[in-house]
Amino acid sequence: MLAVEKVSRWFDEKKAGFQHVNLQLTKGEVIGVLGTSGCGKSTFLRVLSGLDEGYEGRIHSKKKNPSIGMMFQEPRLMPWLTVFENVLFGDDGSKKKEASELIDIVGLGGFENHFPKDLSGGMAQRVAIARSLLHNPDLLMLDEPFSALDAFTKLQLQELLLSIWETKPSTSILVTHDIDEALYLCDRILIMRGQPGEVESELVVDKPKPRHRGDRDLADMKEEILKELDFTND
Numbered sequence: 260m261l262a263v264e265k266v267s268r269w270f271d272e273k274k275a276g277f278q279h280v281n282l283q284l285t286k287g288e289v290i291g292v293l294g295t296s297g298c299g300k301s302t303f304l305r306v307l308s309g310l311d312e313g314y315e316g317r318i319h320s321k322k323k324n325p326s327i328g329m330m331f332q333e334p335r336l337m338p339w340l341t342v343f344e345n346v347l348f349g350d351d352g353s354k355k356k357e358a359s360e361l362i363d364i365v366g367l368g369g370f371e372n373h374f375p376k377d378l379s380g381g382m383a384q385r386v387a388i389a390r391s392l393l394h395n396p397d398l399l400m401l402d403e404p405f406s407a408l409d410a411f412t413k414l415q416l417q418e419l420l421l422s423i424w425e426t427k428p429s430t431s432i433l434v435t436h437d438i439d440e441a442l443y444l445c446d447r448i449l450i451m452r453g454q455p456g457e458v459e460s461e462l463v464v465d466k467p468k469p470r471h472r473g474d475r476d477l478a479d480m481k482e483e484i485l486k487e488l489d490f491t492n493d
């Protein structure tokens with residue numbers, strides 16, 4: 260559904276965010292992007308989302324102007340709006356029913372009229388998940404969505420995302436620093452490194468979901484990724 264051909268983002272003659280990225284994205288696929296800090300993961304996501312148009316190369320979508328849902332490390336909620344209004348933010352009011360349903364799906368039924376200041380970090384990210392899905396996006400872009408959460412909340416929200424994908428599959432790109440998270444949630448993982456970053460390798464996680472977090476094959480893949488990123492001692 261999306262083809263990325265030799266895409267690079269240069270900020271000036273000497274500085275690039277990332278370069279030479281190729282990617283063929285199939286409908287419903289969840290792609291992980293892993294890499295060391297500063298290798299251009301967020302820039303790549305911004306380019307794919309259309310937020311940054313200063314790239315070289317070609318990005319071709321089967322659908323003209325695909326709709327995009329986005330989620331970031333911080334929930335980015337409007338403090339003066341309720342949970343319900345935040346989920347509906349930017350909508351013309353025609354999606355009230357969908358907003359209510361999504362609030363239930365993310366486990367916040369009963370909190371519709373609460374304000375962000377009354378929510379925990381995990382609850383606020385649940386609102387952000389609901390908001391990102393309101394328009395049934397063709398592409399869901401997740402930029403380290405759980406990295407600011409405590410370990411247990413992070414696991415809970417990973418489970419939530421999996422269960423949402425089961426009933427509402429959406430083609431997604433997940434940028435993360437967490438190798439376990441990428442192996443648990445993604446169908447394919449791009450490993451980026453360097454400055455400017457390039458995709459060094461690609462790993463297919465050919466395991467049905469839900470996966471076992473302690474799975475031997477996943478542990479082997481983790482080892483492989485750590486080697487790829489030069490984080491092993493041998």
Ligand SMILES: Nc1ncnc2c1ncn2[C@@H]1O[C@H](COP(=O)(O)OP(=O)(O)OP(=O)(O)O)[C@@H](O)[C@H]1O
Binds near residue numbers: 301
């Ligand atoms: N608007 C900009 N102007 C100039 N340089 C930029 C701009 N945005 C990003 N960069 C640079 O591009 C490189 C890649 O940044 P980016 O934030 O995409 O990396 P990242 O892999 O997402 O990092 P992290 O994992 O730390 O979030 C960095 O060297 C960064 O300083």
